[in-house]
Every structure is written in C-alpha cells, then in structure tokens.
Amino acid sequence: MKKWLPGILAAIFLAWILSAVRAPKSKDTFDRAEFGRLPVLLGGRIQPFDSVARNALLSMSGKSIVRVKEPQKLSGAKGVFASLTGIYDKAPDDKWWVTTNKLSPTEWLLEAMTRPDDADTRKIFRAQHPDLENLLGAEKGKLEYYSFNDLTNHLEEVEQQARRLAESEKGREDGAKTRTPFQKDLMHLYDSMILYHRIKNSLEPEGSPDFARELGVFQERIAPGLVALQASEAGEKFDETDLQMMASFFKRYQKLASYAYPLAVPPLSGERRDGWKNIGTVLMESMRANEIHPALKSLARVATAYAKNDAAEFNRGVAEYRGWLQSNTLSRELKKARQEFFFNQIEPFYKAMVIYVAALLLGCLYWINLNEWIRRSAFALILVAFSIHTIGLVFRMYLEGRPPVTNLYSSAIFIGWGAVILGMILERIFKGGIGLVAAAFIGFVTQIIAHHLSLSGDTMEMLQAVLDTNIWLATHVVVITTGYASMFIAGLLAIIYILRGFLTRTLSPETAKALTRMVYGIICFATLFSFVGTILGGIWADQSWGRFWGWDPKENGALLIVIWCAITLHARWGGLVKERGLMAMAVVGNVITSFSWFGVNMLGIGLHSYGFMDKAFPWLMAFIASQLILILLAITPARFWASFKNERVSSPLSKTKPLEAGV
C-alpha cells in the first residue's frame, strides 16, 4: 500500500487537473461556454468574453465566480443530509433549503448584459471600510457583499462623495496616492459601480425588451430619418415624426457609445485589424452609413435570445456569429479567444496552489513521522503541481507572445516557479524533506501573492512602449527574478534552520550542516543571478535611454540585493559569521528582496513604479516584522536553542567545530 501512495496521490490530483480540460456541462441547454469563447477587444488586446467577465468580477468583488443564494427543494439523500446536518438555512416557508449556487463568469456576464433585473440582485459589490459600511447603512464589522439593488438608495451619496474627492485631487498628480483608506474604498466602490453600469450596456442598451427587433425598427427608420434631416437642414418641408424618431435613436445610441465596455464589434474586411468598436459607436456609424453592421445583428440576436430565455435561438445565434467571424478572416482572433478561454477554464495556477498546499502538509507530516513514503508522496505532488504550474506559465507566454515576466503578477508566478525548481534540486541532493517543504511553501505563497495582484485588473495587459522589447524582458527580467527566487529560497531554508533549531530538537548537526551548505550554495547562485540581472538592466537602460545607471528605486533595489549577497559571502569567507550568522543574514536577504520586489514600487517614484499597490503595504510590513523576529532568534546564543542545548555532549562533530561560535 505504502509503495503505491505517491502514485495514487499524484493520480488523484492529475485526474482533478484533467477534469477541467473538458468544458463544464451547462445546467441547461444554453451553450454559454461557446459564447464565452467569442473574441472582443479590450485593453488593447483580443480576449474572450470570459476574460472580460473574470477580470471585471475580480476587480469588483475579488472573486471570479458569483455565489447566489437560492431557495431550492432538496429531495432524496440530499434532503436527508440537509436536515441531518443543518448546513443549509431553512427558507421562510420551511419547505425549501437555501442553497448556494455558483454563476460562472460568462454566465454572470451574459446575465448582466441581457437580464439586468436579475443581475441587479447579485451580490458583487464590496465595501470593507467600516465607515463606508455605515454610509451604506449596513451593520458595522460584517464583511458584506452588496447587490446593485442594495445600493440603489445610496447611489447619489456615493457619487457625490466620489465627485468631491476627484475635485479635491484635481491637478495633483499624486492625488490618488494620498487617499485615506476610506476614500480608497469609496473610490473602489464607485469605480465598480461605473464598471457594472458599462457592462450592462455592452451588448444592448440596458433593459431593451427586444434588441433584435429594436435594430429592425432602427434600420427601417434610418432612410426616412436621413431624408427628413437633410430636408430640415436645407429648410425644406420634412416629416416631423421621422426626424424625431431619428433624434431619439441618436440620443439613445450616443449614450451607448460612451458606456459600452468591451469593443465587441469586429472590423469589417478592409478595415484595420485592431479597428474593433463598441456597439454604441457602431450604431452611430450605421446612422451615417444607412446600413447596420452584420456582426451587430448576430450579437443582437444572441442578446435577445438570452434575455428571452430561448436556448435554441441563443445557440443558433452564437453559431451564426462564429461562422460570420470565420468567413470574415477573423479566425485568428477566434482561435486566440478560444485558447484564452481554455486557459481560464483550467485555472492552472489555482490548481498548482492547491496541490502545493497538499504537498506542504505532507512535507510537514514527514518531519513528524519520518516515513520515506510520505516524503516521496510529497515529492510526487510537487512534481504534479510543478507540471501544471509550468503548463500555465508556458501557456501564458504563448498567449501573450512574450517572455514569462511582463508585470508584477507574472513575476510572482515566475518567482514561485524558479523557487520550486531550486527546492526540488535541493531535495534531490540532500533528501530530508527540506527542499521539498521550501518548494511547496514558496510555490503556495507566490500563487497567493499572484492571486492578490490579479485583482487590480487584466494580468495580460499590453506593455508600455518603453518595455516593449522581448529581448530585454527575456534576459534582464528573467534573470533578476530568478535572483529573487533564489534569495527567497535561501531565506526560507534559513527560517527552517532557525525554527527547527530554536524550537525543536530535530535539528541534528548533520541537518544543520546540510542546511548551511544549501543556504551558502543558494546565496552564491543568487549572487550570480542578481548581479548579472542588475547589469543587464543597466545595459537595457543604456541601450534605451543612454544611462547605464540612474539610481532609479528599482535599480537600487536590485543593487541592494547584490551588495547584500556580497556582504554575506565576504563575511562568511572572512569567518565573520558562522552557521547561525549566515542564517540570520539569509533572513535579512528576505527583507531586502521583498523591499526590492515590492517596497520600491510602493514609493511611487521612478521608472519602475508600475502598479502602485498600497494594499500590500501592511502585508509587507508584517512580513518584515516577522523576519526581524526570526533574525533575533537566529542571533540568540546557542544555549537557548532547543537543538543545541546538549550539543557538546551528544554530537561528535562539535568537538572539532563548536557551533555556537560568533554571529
């Protein structure tokens, strides 16, 4: 049995990963996935509707699915289970149970775009600051999600507050950075509400009872409307009703042009390939051209069918639109969107994260019972997680057509990836589960960080002109992030050394020695990568704006790591530090690397101040505080260490080389 444990566990998780390869079955006959795969242009890039939905939901609510509480009749075993366990609340009429259903991103998007009355009941807005909750009339201290309906009474209030804030920040470039937590939360809510409003007007004017028919009427009215308009301009007799109809359509669609969110209507053949437009703009153009864009007709058909709950018609509409795209040489865009939909659906980084956690638990279990099969199982799980991590990383690179690291989000993904490789190599060499735990832990933590970074918007956003060189992104950025990854691995190994040595008796001299060698080796590796990465950054700067070194905060951050590595290595060679001193220095390396990775971005100055994330600031401070405590532990004299108390009597090694020597 034990022998099979690694294989069985790996197989279970592999099956879980593979289960996502097939599109989830629809609960009814609507082929929503097929709709989710359709391409639109947003943020300068082609993406599927599904990505629009995910990114919007993430930025509004921090989650990519919508939970819906619905009364439901639970029959059979489910009903018995419900009444026995009481996990569900009873619905008011006492016969039904309130269960939680999940809306997929695409499902939510379709609803928001075509069934606004339903969408307005979904709890997707967030207010975290107690004062804001108070303003919205909610109970204090209860983390709440709000639906649009919950907020209708407060729309004016929120808007006024937001306007006032914007007014006070006018003309101050750094305005957004000086906001108080309350103001930030308020602006987030305000921005979310605007985004929601725009989404509701993306496929049809909000609440249009039958948009397909509306288009038909509109088409009929264009010609007479234009005649009336020309006549009225020429001062001749014209039909008042025709002109008025035209004017009201004009007003309606003008509004739409300024609200509609994604550029959903593709260019016609002969137009620029990136010339996508939103439906409002296209409708306004139809008015001039006296002809309605064929893609718009298909989209209207789809929207109306969904609004009217007509699954067959909806599926036909989607198929028709796909066909139209294909026959209009837009198959490249179709393919790109399909691939990204697939990427979204398998959620490689989320899956990797879960499996890393499982591996981490097994790794810790191994330290308790030292069963070799547990260690092998953990290793097998890390291999599985690493595979899906790698697939995700490569898939992303393929979708973007870029090297792995293009923004802070992808740097987290990549740092995790690099650290896992290093951890696995260490495990292969040293056994003992240390590399394993380090790999699983950093793999897990970096995915969490990446998840939080993804809340600020599209993670595959287009690159600023100045960053648009694949060669430097592939060299400088990759090398420097590898340096970060190795610094964190070294730091984590040191933490393992400190915690095991200080708190437990499990740090045998052999393990201590092995850890020291690992940390030392990894710091050498980190020195190599940080230095070369920093210099490559300098060369990029020299090539791009003629300045090898400009003392930009991010450059300085990288330099700090290099200097720290140099100090550590020289201190070690000079005998200024021994084992515990080296560990303390490796933990300082964690602090410096986190400052370089995140801290300098929070300064909000310099060329690299992309993604100002003040939300991460308390976390960074907490991290640094925890590291300082560990450093203090590391430099506590050896007689206070659980593992070293009886060192001199028990270990033959200590006779030749006392471990408690200078820090």
Place this chain on the structure above:
Amino acid sequence: MINRVISFFCSLRLTVALLSLALLLVFIGTLAQVKLGLYTAQSEYFRSLFIFWQPKGASWKIPVFPGGWLLGGLLLINLIAAHAKRFQLTKKKAGIFLIHGGLILLLLGQFLTELFQVESNIRFAEGETRNYSEDSRHNELAVIDVSSPDHDEVVSIPETLLAKGGEIHHPKLPFAIRVKNFFQNSEPAGPMIFAANNIKATEGIGKRLQFSPAPLVATMDDENKPTALLEIVSDKRPIGDWTVSLWLTKFPWNFSLGRKMGTLLGSALTEPQSFEFNGHTYQIALRPIRYYKPYQVTLLEFRHDLYAGTLTPKNFSSKIHLSDRAHGEERDVLIKMNDPLRYAGETFFQAGFDKFNDKITVLQVVKNPAAITPYLACTLVGAGLLTQFLMHLVSFGKKQKSKVSPAAKRSSPGKKIPVAAVAHERRSL
C-alpha cells in the same frame, strides 16, 4: 605603521564594513528620493563625499554619513590593494580575479561617466530644425547681441548666478544686470490675479503676464521652471525691468490660462524680448543651456500610437533628417524607443513627447566617452562568477558522489543526510 595602513586597506573586514555602509547608503538614498526627488537625492547621497545634516535655518552643516563618492573610492582602493597584495595567478583564483577585475572596471567606468557624461535633449515639432541640444536640468540667462547681420554674439550667465541675486557685470556687456527678484520655481499668474510678491515687469511680455512663486518640485518627470525679474542698468541709470522665464522659452505652449489669454498674448509669448542700447539690439532670455553641434537635425515625422481603445502608448518614433555638411552626411533616420541613433560620439534616444504638447517629440542626447566600460565589466564579472560557480558545482558533485552510497539513500532520513564537508574552502579573499 605603514604596514598597518596597508593591511587595513587590504582587509576583508574593511570590505564588509564598506559594503554594509554602501547598503545603508543606497537604502536611505532611495527613501530620500520620495521627498527630495530623484535628481536632488542623487547629488546629495550618491554624488557626494558626505551626506550633511543641516538644521532648518542654520548656516552650518555637519557630515553625518559617507556619500557615494567616498564609499565608492574607498571600495576601489580596498579592492585594488587587496588584489595587489595577494595576487597569485592560479586556476583556482581565476574566477575571483575576473570578478573583482570587472568590478574595478565598473567602478572606474561609472566614475568616468559621472565626470564626463553630458545629458541633454532636443524638443521640437515636425518641420523644425535644431543645431543644438538643451541641458535638461541647467538653465542660463542668454543676452544676445543680434545687431550684426552675419552672426549673433551670445553672453550666457548660469542660472546659479541669478539665484545669488545682486548685480551681474560682464566685460562684453555695456550694461549691468540687476536681479530684482528670482523664483526657482514659478507659475504664470495671469493679469487679473494680484499678489504682492508676483513678478511684474515694466517692459516686454512681463508687463502683461505675471509670475508667482511655486513650491519646488521633486518628481522625476517634473522640473522647476524659474522666473526672474531683471533690471538693466547703465551708469546707475535704469533702462527697464524685464521678466525672463523658462515658461517663455521651454514651455511657451503650456499656458493653462484659458483660450482668451492665449489669443490675447498670442505670438508675444514666443517672440524674443529685445531692447536697444547704444545702437545695438539685444535679446534676453532665460533658457536651458545649449550645446551647439556642427550638424543639424530636422524632425520630419513624429508618431505616437496607442493600443486600440486604450491610453497605453504602443510606440513612439521620430523620423528625422540629419544634415552634416562638413562630413557630407544627408540622410533620414528613424529613431524609436529602444532603437537610438548614434552619431558623432553622441546617442539620440526617443525619450517621449512633451507632456503639454504631444506634437513635440523629446529626444534625449547623451555623450558618454565611458559608455563601453559597463559592457566590458559585465563580461568580466559574468565570466568570473560563472567560472566560480561551475567550479563549485563540479567539486560539489564529485564530493556528493563519493559521499552518498546507495545504502545511505534508503536509510531513514533523520540520520541519513550525508555528512559532507563544507563545499567551500575558506578563502583568503
């Protein structure tokens, strides 16, 4: 005694101490940028011997921390001394020497760069021609005698002299210039806004356009725009007051005064201010320091594209015509981001566009005779690090192989970790 000095400068402890100080310096220097801005922080922390502490309002200051020059210099001495003392050409040390040789080159190269690098820029709109570039930080007061039909005579007075105030005399000028008021940063105040300390002149554009002082700016993409009120004096007899301002020369298109004011002032904003004296015509202007070149460039086309449906810049490019009669060069060049023009010892980079007028391209012009050193240094250090790393890896691999017997692999892990000797040997350096 001398031996002790030598061994002090060769010591590894000194290296560690200096590196630690450097670490602190870079850290506080980075934090200081938030308050002081990139440029000021650089000159106070990195391009200095000491960092000084000056109490508010005090005229004295005391050094509190070594600056970049001092630490860099000491590190350089330490490096060279240590290697000079212990130099042995062995295979084992080859990597170490490559690394440190590269570091010495890097430090020297940066030292030379600091001394000799000149950064300037050219900002122009399509159709305009320039035979000079302008310093991006330093300004001058130019007094130009334009009386001669075939050449102009330029007297240039650095901004720092204006900041000092008082009377400025120059042998080539038949009059003195008295600085009546000087704002290191200023903003246009418009005619309807009255404030006691506004600059208002009796002659030129300054009669109609006032300037008020503005707080100093520190961000990287912003700069101070000084304004001065100058009185031209001859034999104690005042000739008149003129306002000179960077607003009038570097940013004449940036007036957030509303359309009405713009039409009112019109071309008066960009026209040079001039006056007659002793039959000569003089123009005065406060402008960025100019570096004249023996050739000229004309902007043919400036493009900056955005990604569809966004405000994210996709690319910038300037198509220019380069004309160098002396060397017979007449050609068009396309300068793009990450794709500069190198000509006559200078490099022209596409830096961006003027933030007030997106029709104006900004080319960064850099002259750096030491530009090659980082490349050499990087190659040396990279090679050294790689050598060292591979040597370790190989020796580590060998040890690992000899230490781990197949039996040890299977035993329980608490005791099974191979007791290998520490992979590195202590090095003298």
